[in-house]
Amino acid sequence: MPNKHAADDSILFELAANVGEALKAQGLMLATAESCTGGWIAQALTAVPGSSSWFERGFVTYTYISKREMLGVSQETLGAHGAVSEQTVREMVVGALANSHAQVAVSVSGTAGPTGGTPDKPVGTVCFAWGVKNGEPKSELKRFNGDREAVRRQAVRFALEGLLKLLPAMPDAR
16 A cells, blocks of 8 residues: 655645755754654754754653743743744743753744644644744744644645755854
């Protein structure tokens, strides 16, 4: 039986390879901080041969406590805004950069479903942030349609696309 996601997987691999080329060209390392994607961004990146020259590490921080302990997200931020917020993903990026040797980081936190949504953060709500060492992170909130896998797959793609937008415009972050 053919893989119904083969085309999507091919796109993710191509995006990850392009991210790797951009990082390598600038001599930069990347860290990921993931919640709802569960390490899928890191998996897509490390599927690229030679990724050890530009992928430094990934953090999978699914719970509040892991976000606090591993990335330094403040209890105040989590209490006031929740895990699925632009404030939280910005702190996740800052924490990934502070707790790694990377110069570039991406973070994601969301509600992939099928449960867990609220009226103001329905299933499919995903927050992203991208940042560079000693810079101010940029964040964005998106709403994706589909089942749990579809939401997560779209989140991985959007995170990688965001890195590609960030990297060409970056000043030397080393």
